[in-house]
Amino acid sequence: MNDALSTFSVRGGRPLKGEITVRGAKNLVSKAMVAALLGEGPSVLRSVPDIRDVQIVGELLKVHGVKIERDVVGGVIRMDPSNVEKAHVVDIDAHAGSSRIPILFCGPLLHRLGEAIIPDLGGCRIGDRPINYHLDVLRNFGAVVDKRELGIYITAPNGLKGTKIHLEYPSVGATEQVLLTAVRAEGVTELTNAAVEPEIEDLIAVLQKMGAIISLQTDRTITIEGVERLGGYEHVALPDRIEAASWACAALVTQGDVFVRGASQKEMATFLNIFRKVGGGMDITEAGIRFFHPGTPLKAIAVETDVHPGFMTDWQQPLVVALTQAEGISIVHETVYENRLGFTEALNDMGARIQVYRECLGGSRCRFGRRNFNHSAVISGPKDLHGAEITVPDLRGGFSYLIAALGAEGVSKIHGIDLIDRGYESFREKLTALGAEFWED
Ligand SMILES: CC(=O)N[C@H]1[C@@H](OP(=O)(O)OP(=O)(O)OC[C@H]2O[C@@H](n3ccc(=O)[nH]c3=O)[C@H](O)[C@@H]2O)O[C@H](CO)[C@@H](O)[C@@H]1O
Ligand SMILES: C=C(OP(=O)(O)O)C(=O)O
Structure with missing residues (x-):
């Protein structure tokens, strides 16, 4: 022992x-927090549980310049991304191995800053948990992925463009990767064999509140029409x-x-x-x-x-x-x-x-x-x-x-x-x- x-x-x-x-679902709250990064104005999320994954994502947002106000007892978190900025690699690396959420920062950071540095992921060791779908998705949008010693460095020299993506398996994380990247990519994205977990539907609701145009068909197809700007949201987590x-x-x-x-x-x-x-x-x-x-x-x-x-x-x-x-x-x-x-x-x-x-x-x-x-x-x-x-x-x-x-x-x-x-x-x-x-x- x-x-x-x-x-x-x-x-x-x-x-x-x-x-x-x-209170709110771990598997939605953390993603809705990442979504706040895409908005030009502040977002307010309610029914936020006091769990460590929320704290970790909050800290990662902070190192990227997002102002966070949190009422832990009331379960309210207010995120202001007006001044998103590049984070120091050491600050990002401090979160290596802590959760799986950092990989979802890619799309929002590429849109806001033109680059993303992602630390090694954590999460439960219940399988190999590769990120090949995530990286393929990002490449499909036009991103360039470079694996470095301290994590993954991603850029989008020619911007991010809407695309057609088919997932080999309906991965929750890869579907969220597509959503969080496509909402502000240029043009239309069609995702087939998408995951349709309730937390994904709730993330779609959050993004729609921000100004995104997303439709979910009954056959696991999600269509996203990219928009130039997104605002903040107010949402109660499922x-x-x-x-x-x-x-x-x-x-x-x-x-x-x-x-x-x-x-x-x-x-x-x-x-x-x-x-x-x-x-x-x-x-x-x-x-x-x-x-x-x-x-x-x-x-x-x-x-x-x-x-x-x-x-x-x-x-x-x-x-x-x-x-x-x-x-x-x-x-x-x-x-x-x-x-x-x-x-x-x-x-x-x-x-x-x-x-x-x-x-x-x-x-x-x-x-x-x-x-x-x-x-x-x-x-x-x-x-x-x-x-x-x-x-x-x-x-x-x-x-x-x-x-x-x-x-x-x-x-x-x-x-x-x-x-x-x-x-x-x-x-x-x-x-x-x-x-x-x-x-x-
Ligand atoms: C933070 C969060 O929301 N975690 C949930 C999310 O995890 P997560 O989003 O990591 O799970 P995925 O749905 O992506 O994983 C499903 C399967 O796809 C495989 N895969 C995934 C991505 C990839 O790039 N390559 C690949 O092969 C995984 O190894 C796994 O076998 O959905 C899982 C399935 O409902 C839940 O158990 C987790 O609680
Ligand atoms: C597997 C889980 O979470 P994560 O993806 O955060 O490791 C879980 O919540 O059971």
Whole structure:
């Protein structure tokens, strides 16, 4: 175990009961903040959660001259990009490895400054996570990409021009790259096989408020007519459907009853279907969703992760913990990331029975079939979980360990808990509100 990591101890066995609130989605807020860079006037974003990714993007905006005012408690961030300027390489490099968002600064910085320097990316290590689509997209618009020792240096000597782009896979980040570049490129851009996640639709709404002209067809085609200028925006971020689903799984595993204020049915429809099939109870209201264990045995299921409107990959890890409590054999086929099942090893140390396979099990053949990636899991349940000493591997894996520890008999020691702050606002306070017993060493 790494002693340098902060340690969080949890005594499991108490049902989580009560109410918590989710605010804006990590995967929209950070991108809407980047979009503010494109405007000539200030932008105001509301329902901003207090998570580390927001802080990191805020700092990156600041080093580029954006004036930021933030009301952390009220969840409001005001960004004034009137004086965007070149940042010092050392200031940019200070953010190397911290998040995946810097790659999305390319289009806005090229439009504003004619060049962009992008540090090495961070984010969860759940696969190789290449950026080839991003760089191809930028080259398509006419950008010149130069890989240097301290990151990537991008210029657009002849400006950025609208183009036709087809994505080999509907990547969320690459779709956002196209949007954030095309809105001010000269002429029309047509993107086919685009990702259509709710966070992307919300980013389109933000850009439209700024003056962009974007249409989204039902066949994953997005057309963007470039405009010369964009203004600021005022926007309320859509709620975080990943955080909401994570608390739903925590309610199930601990035999609890949690009202997640802010959870929205529309963006969670696919998760809600699976939660119901597993046997979870729910009451859907306008204000939020109550998730509870109905007292009857949970049922095993087969599920595969997919791009929207499929079952989201970021829901997979919390759901796997819930499936350790279901009666029978569940199958989970991870088709978005090749390496997102490593976290199951520690669950097995806690008493779960999960076997991982290279084959595509229980669903269609995916990009990872017949390759050396353990991307299918077979979960036999129900199994009583017991406390263990575990280290957080990534954001969702970390929250999943927390769920397992809350549902386990005895005390678990979780190392590296701070990683969870990247995407779960005030999770310690929320755990306290729900009656969990934990302490930090
Ligand atoms: C900050 C953020 O919004 N993160 C989300 C975003 O990540 P992110 O935008 O990084 O995820 P992508 O949709 O781009 O990745 C999907 C797949 O495409 C591959 N790929 C992607 C880009 C590329 O240039 N080349 C390539 O091969 C990836 O390795 C992965 O296998 O969408 C993922 C899929 O819903 C979510 O899990 C992440 O929470
Ligand atoms: C994979 C995730 O995020 P990121 O892309 O920021 O690593 C996540 O939120 O689960």
